[in-house]
Amino acid sequence: MTATIKYDEVEAGQQIEAVDYPVHRVDLVKYAGASGDFNPIHWNERFAKTVGLPDVIAHGMYTMAQGGRFVTDWAGDPGAVVDYSVRFSSMVVVPDDDQGASITVSGVIDKKLDDNLVVLALTARSGDSRVLSRARAVVRLA
Secondary structure, three states: OOOOOOHHHOOOOOEEEEEEEEEOHHHHHHHHHHHOOOOHHHOOHHHHHHOOOOOOEOOHHHHHHHHHHHHHHHHOOHHHEEEEEEEEOOOOEOOOOOOOEEEEEEEEEEEEOOOOEEEEEEEEEEOOEEEEEEEEEEEEOO
């Protein structure tokens, strides 16, 4: 596969439309199974509150994965991602499975580099909180 976005058709400063990723507790249980991270703060409300959290919280790596999903969906090819990094800045609180939570990811083309590479600056929020900071991806475009 190759990226579907063409390097010549993007400019620095160009916004990438936000996408909402719903998060339900069942998603966290499935992620726990895939990752092997069965920490009860990610699925057991009583335990999460006992250790001082407001409620069940999403895995940090689950949150990071939603940012990566945003980038690969935009580029059209997971193999186009050359580098991806984030800092975790807040928690995604999942208050109950009916309501769930949402992670909203948006981006901007920060700069164009040589060899069809672009740097994306990402923003990820849940409610009023920025959950990822310094989120950046380097992507090779077509």
